[in-house]
Amino acid sequence: MREIKLVGRGIVEGRCIAEALVSAKPLSFLGGVDPADGKIIERSHDLCGECVKDKVLCFPHGHGSTVGSYVLYSLAKSKLAPKAIVNQAADPVVVVGAIIANIPMVDQIEIKQLRTGDLLEVNAYEGFVKVLKRNGS
Amino acid sequence: MGAEHSLYLTKEEERILDGEHGWASQICMKILVKLGELFDATKLIPINSAHVSGVSYKTLGDASVEFLDALANAGGKAKVKATLNPQSFDMEYLRKRLGESLWLKQLNVIRHFEKMGFQQSFTCTPYYLETPRQGSHLAWAESSAVVYANSVLKAWTNREGGPSALAAAIIGKTPDHGVHKPENRRPTVLVKLETRLRSEIEFGALGIFLGKTLETKFQRF
Numbered sequence: 001m002r003e004i005k006l007v008g009r010g011i012v013e014g015r016c017i018a019e020a021l022v023s024a025k026p027l028s029f030l031g032g033v034d035p036a037d038g039k040i041i042e043r044s045h046d047l048c049g050e051c052v053k054d055k056v057l058c059f060p061h062g063h064g065s066t067v068g069s070y071v072l073y074s075l076a077k078s079k080l081a082p083k084a085i086v087n088q089a090a091d092p093v094v095v096v097g098a099i100i101a102n103i104p105m106v107d108q109i110e111i112k113q114l115r116t117g118d119l120l121e122v123n124a125y126e127g128f129v130k131v132l133k134r135n136g137s
Numbered sequence: 138m139g140a141e142h143s144l145y146l147t148k149e150e151e152r153i154l155d156g157e158h159g160w161a162s163q164i165c166m167k168i169l170v171k172l173g174e175l176f177d178a179t180k181l182i183p184i185n186s187a188h189v190s191g192v193s194y195k196t197l198g199d200a201s202v203e204f205l206d207a208l209a210n211a212g213g214k215a216k217v218k219a220t221l222n223p224q225s226f227d228m229e230y231l232r233k234r235l236g237e238s239l240w241l242k243q244l245n246v247i248r249h250f251e252k253m254g255f256q257q258s259f260t261c262t263p264y265y266l267e268t269p270r271q272g273s274h275l276a277w278a279e280s281s282a283v284v285y286a287n288s289v290l291k292a293w294t295n296r297e298g299g300p301s302a303l304a305a306a307i308i309g310k311t312p313d314h315g316v317h318k319p320e321n322r323r324p325t326v327l328v329k330l331e332t333r334l335r336s337e338i339e340f341g342a343l344g345i346f347l348g349k350t351l352e353t354k355f356q357r358f
Contacts, residue, residue: 011171011175012171030198035198035199035200065196066190066191066278066298066299066300066301067191067196067197067198067201067299069298069299069300070191070197070198070200070201070203070204070300071198071200073200073201073203073204074198074199074200074201074203074204075200077203090175092172092175092298092301093298095171095172095175096168096171096172096298096300096301096304099164099167099168099171100164100168100204100300
């Protein structure tokens with residue numbers, strides 16, 4: 001497979017290699033993700049039931065209450081946080097959450113290029129995402 | 138982003154960001170700097186007051202309280218006059234009717250804020266406690282107060298979220314963007330009403346209609 005490198009903007013520094021969990025829908029952390037087990041609980045969400053722990057969580061942007069930032073902090077304290085966050089357009093709720101939870105974050109990435117199960121390298125120092133292995137390939 | 142941000146920081150602000158004043162100030166400065174970068178701010182500006190939402194245990198949940206706890210224990214202190222939005226219930230009533238456990242959890246939230254020097258105002262209308270000066274810069278959460286401050290009192294504040302208002306309170310500054318800049322406060326649409334509105338409901342309905350029609354354009358009546 002030819003390596004795909006998507007260049008965006010680093011928001012919160014860090015670097016990791018992990019599996020992608022991808023949604024085309026905006027995500028609310030307050031009421032949308034259960035801080036007790038890291039599972040997405042927003043009923044109408046296409047990732048409902050999935051766990052964000054240790055994944056590269058990819059979604060267009062956040063929505064909902066600013067208290068959602070604190071949910072990311074709580075997930076990190078319980079070791080249930082995603083390994084990295086990749087957004088199309090970062091919004092304040094997710095940015096503040098990633099800062100206080102110390103989760104590497106990159107935005108300005110075309111989410112449609114990514115699929116759940118892809119193995120991704122996220123480099124938030126330089127602001128890029130590499131697809132190392134496609135899901136199923 | 139990273140080290141070469143276009144946001145200019147003073148030497149003192151750099152030191153806070155590097156952690157020389159402890160974790161509480163560092164994390165708050167990081168929040169302001171990253172949000173500033175996100176919104177293309179070029180500097181931080183001093184604020185006269187901060188108003189923080191996210192005070193009710195009911196909305197905050199344990200996650201947020203953990204963060205407030207960490208911040209208060211790391212020595213986080215409000216640098217400017219800082220007020221609090223309401224908590225979800227009257228403390229006396231709650232103790233009698235809803236039981237000790239929930240009461241203690243709410244009390245815990247209030248203790249963290251108290252330790253950080255926040256006034257126990259518990260109001261959505263902090264401008265009734267002290268009216269901000271015309272032209273003063275603020276960092277207020279609570280959208281109804283934000284509208285009142287900007288439109289009626291002519292004080293300048295963006296619509297902050299709970300965490301960003303908290304960070305602004307502890308640093309005493311906010312990123313210079315949005316309606317903190319004079320050029321962004323100029324109205325671009327003139328609204329002429331040809332009828333007199335008779336009730337609060339009609340004002341509310343007009344607000345919903347104009348918001349949908351004009352979106353983020355600045356309006357003058």
